[in-house]
Amino acid sequence: MNPIENLKTFPSKPYTNVTGRERILFVDPKDAKRGTTPPVNYMELQTLASLVNSGSMQFENIDYTTLYNKSVNGELVPGQWYRLTDYKSVNFLNGYRIAQSNPSSAPNFDPREVYQGTEEVLLLQAITEYDIAPIGYSETYPEDIVQYTSFVDAIGVPLGLNNGGSLPDSSTISGFDLQWDGTNVYFEMPTGYPVLFGHPFYLYMSFSSGFDSLDNYYLPLNPTTENATYPVSTVNSRIKIENNGTKIILLDLVEQDYLDYDSNSLYVETVYKIDDAYGWITKRTDTIRNITAPFDFRARKYRRFECEVFGLITSIGYLATGTTATDGTYIVNSYASTTVQGSAATFKVVVSGGAVTSVSIYNPGRLFAIGETITIDGISIGGSSGTDNVTISILDVYSQIDYFGQGHYYNGATSTGNYKDFKCFDNLGGAFNILWNDAGSPDMDYGLGINDNVVIMQSFIGNVINAQFSNNTLRSCNNNFIDSDFNRNTITGDFYYNEIGKSFSDNIIADGFYNNIIKSGFFSNTLLPSFNGNNINIGFSGNVINDSFINNDIGNYFSNNIINAYFQNNSIENNFQSNNIGTDFQGNVILSSFSFNDIESYFYNNEINNTFYNNIIGNYFQSNIISTQVFFSDFVLSGATHVYGVYNCTIFLRSNGTTQLSYVDGTNTVQYTSITA
Amino acid sequence: MKTLIEKSIKVEGIGHPNTKTVFDLNVIPVLSEEATLSERIEVDNKKIENDLITKSNLFTSLVKISGRTLGILFKYTENKITKDGKILVTIPKTSVEEEIKDFIISEINKSLK
Numbered sequence: 001m002n003p004i005e006n007l008k009t010f011p012s013k014p015y016t017n018v019t020g021r022e023r024i025l026f027v028d029p030k031d032a033k034r035g036t037t038p039p040v041n042y043m044e045l046q047t048l049a050s051l052v053n054s055g056s057m058q059f060e061n062i063d064y065t066t067l068y069n070k071s072v073n074g075e076l077v078p079g080q081w082y083r084l085t086d087y088k089s090v091n092f093l094n095g096y097r098i099a100q101s102n103p104s105s106a107p108n109f110d111p112r113e114v115y116q117g118t119e120e121v122l123l124l125q126a127i128t129e130y131d132i133a134p135i136g137y138s139e140t141y142p143e144d145i146v147q148y149t150s151f152v153d154a155i156g157v158p159l160g161l162n163n164g165g166s167l168p169d170s171s172t173i174s175g176f177d178l179q180w181d182g183t184n185v186y187f188e189m190p191t192g193y194p195v196l197f198g199h200p201f202y203l204y205m206s207f208s209s210g211f212d213s214l215d216n217y218y219l220p221l222n223p224t225t226e227n228a229t230y231p232v233s234t235v236n237s238r239i240k241i242e243n244n245g246t247k248i249i250l251l252d253l254v255e256q257d258y259l260d261y262d263s264n265s266l267y268v269e270t271v272y273k274i275d276d277a278y279g280w281i282t283k284r285t286d287t288i289r290n291i292t293a294p295f296d297f298r299a300r301k302y303r304r305f306e307c308e309v310f311g312l313i314t315s316i317g318y319l320a321t322g323t324t325a326t327d328g329t330y331i332v333n334s335y336a337s338t339t340v341q342g343s344a345a346t347f348k349v350v351v352s353g354g355a356v357t358s359v360s361i362y363n364p365g366r367l368f369a370i371g372e373t374i375t376i377d378g379i380s381i382g383g384s385s386g387t388d389n390v391t392i393s394i395l396d397v398y399s400q401i402d403y404f405g406q407g408h409y410y411n412g413a414t415s416t417g418n419y420k421d422f423k424c425f426d427n428l429g430g431a432f433n434i435l436w437n438d439a440g441s442p443d444m445d446y447g448l449g450i451n452d453n454v455v456i457m458q459s460f461i462g463n464v465i466n467a468q469f470s471n472n473t474l475r476s477c478n479n480n481f482i483d484s485d486f487n488r489n490t491i492t493g494d495f496y497y498n499e500i501g502k503s504f505s506d507n508i509i510a511d512g513f514y515n516n517i518i519k520s521g522f523f524s525n526t527l528l529p530s531f532n533g534n535n536i537n538i539g540f541s542g543n544v545i546n547d548s549f550i551n552n553d554i555g556n557y558f559s560n561n562i563i564n565a566y567f568q569n570n571s572i573e574n575n576f577q578s579n580n581i582g583t584d585f586q587g588n589v590i591l592s593s594f595s596f597n598d599i600e601s602y603f604y605n606n607e608i609n610n611t612f613y614n615n616i617i618g619n620y621f622q623s624n625i626i627s628t629q630v631f632f633s634d635f636v637l638s639g640a641t642h643v644y645g646v647y648n649c650t651i652f653l654r655s656n657g658t659t660q661l662s663y664v665d666g667t668n669t670v671q672y673t674s675i676t677a
Numbered sequence: 678m679k680t681l682i683e684k685s686i687k688v689e690g691i692g693h694p695n696t697k698t699v700f701d702l703n704v705i706p707v708l709s710e711e712a713t714l715s716e717r718i719e720v721d722n723k724k725i726e727n728d729l730i731t732k733s734n735l736f737t738s739l740v741k742i743s744g745r746t747l748g749i750l751f752k753y754t755e756n757k758i759t760k761d762g763k764i765l766v767t768i769p770k771t772s773v774e775e776e777i778k779d780f781i782i783s784e785i786n787k788s789l790k
Binding site: 537 | 729745
């Protein structure tokens with residue numbers, strides 16, 4: 001039986017090996033039940049390696065140099081299985097971003113140091129004369145499935161080439177223009193800098209004084225004749241690589257194009273080789289631990305330096321001598337600071353009699369250091385800039401020093417400090433400290449910026465994803481930086497101390513969600529337990545939170561959410577509307593507009609600074625401060641009239657602890673009465 | 678009268694088709710003290726958008742095109758009608774991005790006269 005035919009019909013047809021026992025040769029990791037180890041619907045895998053040993057399969061043993069040459073010259077035999085004997089993973093020890101930016105080196109920090117993993121035997125099948133099949137296997141790790149590209153023989157960094165520019169050896173580029181050999185339009189790469197297969201290749205040139213241009217991106221460059229992937233220009237051309245990457249023929253240009261070519265306009269973006277690669281694994285699945293990642297996670301290591309991981313403010317002192325601020329309670333999240341890394345801290349400032357009477361920590365933020373200072377402008381508390389400023393000193397922080405980030409990219413870690421080299425995943429399968437864009441292709445994400453369908457059933461910690469992160473399944477997830485959207489993911493554990501650059505939507509979080517920073521938009525998520533201590537800049541809507549919602553700082557628009565338990569000590573800047581709160585709503589500050597909400601139980605110790613209307617409060621309404629207009633509110637238990645009146649009422653707490661309502665009657669006399677009058 | 682739309686400026690030959698430059702950033706208006714809520718939210722959104730653009734892998738400094746000859750695409754308005762334009766320029770050699778930005782705008786405005 002041909003095992004490849006069997007693979008195509010999986011799962012309906014298990015393969016019977018030579019011993020007669022039934023095995024399943026290939027499974028889809030997405031079929032695994034989450035949270036179980038091993039996945040319950042997996043059976044023991046029978047690799048092709050044992051079929052080799054049993055003599056039922058024929059493999060051609062091959063080393064990488066030979067495999068590479070066969071790939072680029074179109075000499076692979078379609079259908080033939082190859083046993084690659086010397087594959088090795090390579091990666092930049094300090095991450096691709098640092099290799100690209102190439103900062104100054106230090107004794108233990110070479111920004112372009114390449115780490116080479118141990119040798120591994122791969123079992124690969126050719127599907128064309130140039131290409132390897134997207135499903136391959138590892139004889140070294142029999143439980144793995146690999147997706148391998150054979151014609152990547154180098155790891156490198158981007159290099160732009162044009163006349164007048166500089167090469168890595170500091171020489172100046174000249175004579176880099178189109179040429180015509182009587183048959184083809186072509187150009188030659190500078191000596192020593194050939195194009196590299198498996199890497200992106202960008203080509204630009206203009207014609208007829210800029211009237212036309214060729215602006216093509218080839219992604220990635222492969223040995224066959226290539227079409228432009230992004231044909232956005234008026235002129236496009238396939239290219240053919242010859243002479244070991246030194247000659248580039250533009251197959252669709254003719255002599256007239258050569259004559260119309262604008263001198264010195266040729267520009268190429270290629271990759272400058274730093275070290276050898278041995279092909280590239282672009283996806284790897286561990287079918288036993290249920291891990292799938294868009295890179296070879298088995299053999300890579302990354303260097304981490306010691307740095308601050310938390311830096312939460314725990315103690316402050318303050319100095320405020322002004323007397324012309326406006327009385328009230330302020331939640332301040334905008335200030336000047338001497339901090340190097342700190343962010344997202346907020347402070348509660350109370351002003352009475354024009355002077356600051358107390359300053360407390362509202363949200364501890366992260367990555368602050370002892371001795372740093374924060375200056376709140378007096379304008380923020382209704383006073384004068386300068387004279388009413390508040391200076392806060394950070395006296396203590398919750399600190400934890402650990403090995404995080406990559407090089408000096410994270411948390412200001414010094415590259416001269418203590419370091420360790422870490423594998424991608426720990427023994428339990430958790431993903432730590434991966435610069436996620438240092439994955440997939442040898443040039444990382446080619447700028448496409450999407451990380452999709454990654455399954456990591458353990459921890460996901462300290463990673464940096466400079467792009468979107470969607471449709472993934474993780475266990476606990478903390479201390480990660482995701483620069484763009486985080487959506488349609490399932491987190492089976494806690495989600496904390498993460499920073500999301502854009503929106504967070506349509507995710508399922510099975511455990512605690514706390515101390516995260518989300519820059520824009522938290523929509524349509526389902527959180528089973530609590531949501532505490534988070535900072536969301538704009539937009540929180542359509543979410544379901546089944547437990548408490550405490551100590552969060554939301555910028556604007558909190559709407560259409562269901563919170564089934566406590567809603568306490570939160571700060572919402574504007575527009576709190578159409579929400580359903582299950583139990584207590586207390587100690588919250590809403591700057592403006594609280595409307596159409598349904599609070600089933602206690603509503604007390606809240607401060608709404610503007611417009612409160614059309615709300616349903618099922619039970620007690622106590623000790624709230626609503627400082628301006630109150631109209632059309634709906635108090636279930638009382639026969640109140642003033643609060644329903646179409647005129648301004650102020651509800652406040654008197655010094656004797658009793659509530660009171662005030663309003664101005666038709667004779668301009670302030671009247672004080674009961675809130676339920 | 679022809680008026681350049683600065684945010685429409687696209688530099689050819691700068692790399693990946695989705696490359697962003699300083700021309701793609703929003704101009705952040707200065708809010709008055711009487712600014713409405715919607716005006717403040719609009720400014721907040723623009724700041725976030727700029728933050729995302731500058732942190733993207735594809736955000737490129739104009740210094741990258743220093744010394745090169747390439748096409749500049751842009752849109753302009755004339756009698757309230759939006760039109761497309763293109764010029765070929767040789768960018769001066771400099772490591773100061775603002776100089777390149779000002780040069781490009783100046784060259785475009787010259788072409789519109």
